[in-house]
Amino acid sequence: EEPLLARIIVERYEGEKVHGLYEGEGVAYFEGGNTYKGMFSEGLMHGQGTYTWADGVKYEGTFVKNVQMYDGCYTWSDGSMYEGSIKNGVRHGFGLFRSGTCPVSYVGHWCKGKRHGKVN
Numbered sequence: 001e002e003p004l005l006a007r008i009i010v011e012r013y014e015g016e017k018v019h020g021l022y023e024g025e026g027v028a029y030f031e032g033g034n035t036y037k038g039m040f041s042e043g044l045m046h047g048q049g050t051y052t053w054a055d056g057v058k059y060e061g062t063f064v065k066n067v068q069m070y071d072g073c074y075t076w077s078d079g080s081m082y083e084g085s086i087k088n089g090v091r092h093g094f095g096l097f098r099s100g101t102c103p104v105s106y107v108g109h110w111c112k113g114k115r116h117g118k119v120n
Contacts (some may be wrong), residue, residue: 008066015040038063057109061086076100085110 008030015026021043022028024048028036028045036047045051052058061072073083074091084095090113091097097115098105109117 007018010021010028011031012029012104013022015027018024018026022040022041023040023042026040028040030036034052034109036045036049036051036105038045038051039047041047042047044066046065047063048061048062049063050058051063051068057070058075059072061068062070064070065082068086068089070086072086073081075081079100080098081100082091082093082095082097085093087110091110093110094108095110096105096107108115
């Protein structure tokens with residue numbers, strides 16, 4: 001399951017600011033140990049970036065106003081990965097999942113984070 005970006009409180013920021021807001025390329029260090037390195041716009045994660053949770057889960061891809069959207073790649077600490085369409089932070093659309101712990105993979109459609117459709 002994809003981790004959520006809930007309650008993201010910035011402890012430290014390295015990068016440019018415009019009118020006191022994060023802008024352009026930067027790195028944010030969040031309360032709890034999560035980090036984000038990438039593009040900001042008007043103080044929000046917006047554009048290409050990498051968000052890493054303290055437990056090692058990582059998302060690389062597109063952000064729209066702090067939300068993972070469009071195309072991206074999740075990797076989990078057990079070696080599992082998902083690459084494909086993302087909507088509102090979850091797998092949605094066409095994508096590939098490969099387990100890091102067993103010989104299981106799925107290529108196909110996803111709906112709100114769950115496999116959707118027939119598997120051949």
